[in-house]
Amino acid sequence: MRFLIRVVINAFAIWVATLIPVLTVTVIAFPPGDTLQFVLTLLIVAAIFAIVNTIIGTIIKIVAFPLYILTLGLISLVINGLLLWITAWLTHWWNWGLRVESFWWGVVAALLITVINWILGIILRPQRRR
Incomplete structure (x- = not known):
């Protein structure tokens, strides 16, 4: 169950990350490219x-x-x-998947994805029973 929550x-x-116009990260849905295919593509890429x-x-x-x-975790x-x-790279072999224009845009996108994962992980973390 935790894996599914993590994937979502x-x-x-x-x-x-794909919504920010400055970032050159895109998700290409598999054909025919409707909303359901886009969501499924996002889930598969995730x-x-x-x-x-x-x-x-x-x-x-x-x-x-x-x-x-050495870098105090900045690496x-x-x-x-x-x-x-x-x-x-793994998803570029098909006609759908994640596209990152350059490595450094991928680093910026990964930073954004990490921050969003951290915030939502805190909010959606299952509470332990006492």
């Missing part, structure tokens, strides 16, 4: 992003641990941008 939050955050973040992100964070210490912005870029 990621999909919302990716959608918000699931791919969550899987990439879980598998590849964990490996990169373990390997880059000294860089985290995480670049790593999150890299993970978003990898997600875009």
Whole structure:
């Protein structure tokens, strides 16, 4: 259940990142491109992003641990941008998916997605029983 909530939050955050006209991040829905296909595309891209973040992100964070210490955690912005870029690379083989124009726009979009995920994660966090 937590994974599904995470995917929905990621999909919302990716959608918000695509709405900002300065960012060159787009989501191309699979044909015929109606609203339902757009929402499903966002959910699939968010699931791919969550899987990439879980598998590849964990490996990169373990390997880059000294860089985290050296940069006081600021390298995480670049790593999150890299993970978003990898997600875009994985979905570019089809005619739908995430498109990121450059790596640095991906870093900015990943920063926005991280902030939205953090805020919604605090709001939607399940409460523990006492």
